[in-house]
Amino acid sequence: MSEDLHRRAEQLKIDSMAGGISAPDLQWLGAHLEGCPPCAQRARAIERAVRTLRSVTVRVDPALLRTTRMKVYVRAEDLNRRGARRLLLWTSCATSWVWMAACALFLWHGFERLASQMGIPNWLWQAGFGLWWALPLLIVGIVLSMQQPAVNNERDLTAGLD
Amino acid sequence: MNSVEGEREALAQSLRTRDPEVIEHLIDQYQYRLFRYLIYLTGNREEAEDLFQETWIRVLERGHRYDGRSKFDTWLFTIARNLFIDRLRSKKTQVSIEEFSDSEGPESGNGGSPRNVPSPFDLVSQGEVYGQLSGLMDRLPFPSREALVLRFQEEFSLEEIARLMAVPISTVKSRIYRGIAILKESLEDSKHE
Structure with a gap:
């Protein structure tokens, strides 16, 4: 599989977390992640990064x-x-x-x-x-x-x- | 006029009266979000506290300028951000305005963070949940860090972030992309270590 496809998958995954992507892109991403374990792993890492980011709380004195x-x-x-x-x-x-x-x-x-x-x-x-x-x-x-x-x-x- | 617009209009009207009780209510409502944003912005708890106070006083003084057309939190964060930029300009230390405003600086190291200041997370008091994120955010270029905070912590839309940061949406997207990419790699590295 071409490197460009993996890069596109990563870009779409981040875009989907940041602001949403179109239905065809989402479908393409889902299909790609199903057939590409390294990209699926990267996608999980992205989700984990965002989850970690959302978990931070700050106390106000x-x-x-x-x-x-x-x-x-x-x-x-x-x-x-x-x-x-x-x-x-x-x-x-x-x-x-x-x-x-x-x-x-x-x-x-x-x-x-x-x-x-x-x-x-x-x-x-x-x-x-x-x-x-x-x-x-x-x-x-x-x-x-x-x-x-x-x-x-x-x-x-x-x-x-x- | 729908209920959200109605609420905003009511808030705009009450801000015009300069009633401190209205501000007090807003402080209660937005304290965590504003303070968290300021911590990320300044990288310094003391400065974040100063700006927190200044922001609310500015809301009182300039409340009549809020027209209720945009969301109040976007307006509030814009005030905080402008105060921070004013402060940077007047101090002319540590961080250059270029670095803060639109630099696409180095992607790793402390290139995007205010220099010679401890991590915001180190400065945030104990008992807070930050785990692995401590230190990782410091590796992000400053604009990416701000974009990530606004998008994933404050849940602003891309349009709102673009308005707040005074940049095109495409720039916001690229900052978020770069930020997540770096953060993801940093988390993966820390997992392997």
Whole structure:
């Protein structure tokens, strides 16, 4: 019998264990294994290898589970707290924008009058007006960027739970 | 929507709430499988424990990204695997990323295992069933070892493994083939010894 046939039998046996093979291949394999004791022995060795692989169990340390649960709770609390803080921040930001939009016309005239009284050039007070609008967003940006190191610190703290 | 899809959708919804009790329930359910996979992945119990914790925290943080379309365990193992790869990248020690990701390295010896680390099986505590398998898995190239674990221990389908390992199904098949061939020979050798 050709070497290729034995190799094919081995390949099909592994494929049948790994993901299944077509019915004609399975039939061919069965017939080949019946007539070829060395291949049948190899097939048994393959089955044994897979069985051995499936027999391994791993124990998880209960202390690891406790620590993991605790870390998850700490992190969940932290995320909720930060979520609530962020919501508050965006709500105040949105409120101030609405309020500013409502009184934009008065503000524009106020800026204009003040600038003309103080002799401030147009481009400067108009830039100031723009900055006034961007102020809530700037504050949000600053607060959020300040929160980032705090997150890292909290991660360091939870590392101590081990 | 069938019941499995319904369950996944329910799980996806509860993960969006970031409820730690949901995570606790999942930890109970998947602890053995995840830890076993991490032991194989890292070859180091301590690192596996670290990754185990990080994985669950990541599940809490990124739970809203699980859409319920794929199986939860595939998503969970992908997170664990990505964390492991991130860790390798940041450490740049012991194992090169190439070796881990898609190398078809040497077929015997410790070529595919993380270098200078004891066998995962030696590190797994006593009283566990591993018998002849101890040491044999170390002879496998790393990608084959991972593919074998995912297929025969975690019972993932070839498609799921391909998605998880980010390789084509044909690559998964060849890794499994190589892995079994080496494992079989190793078992035969140990039988003759």
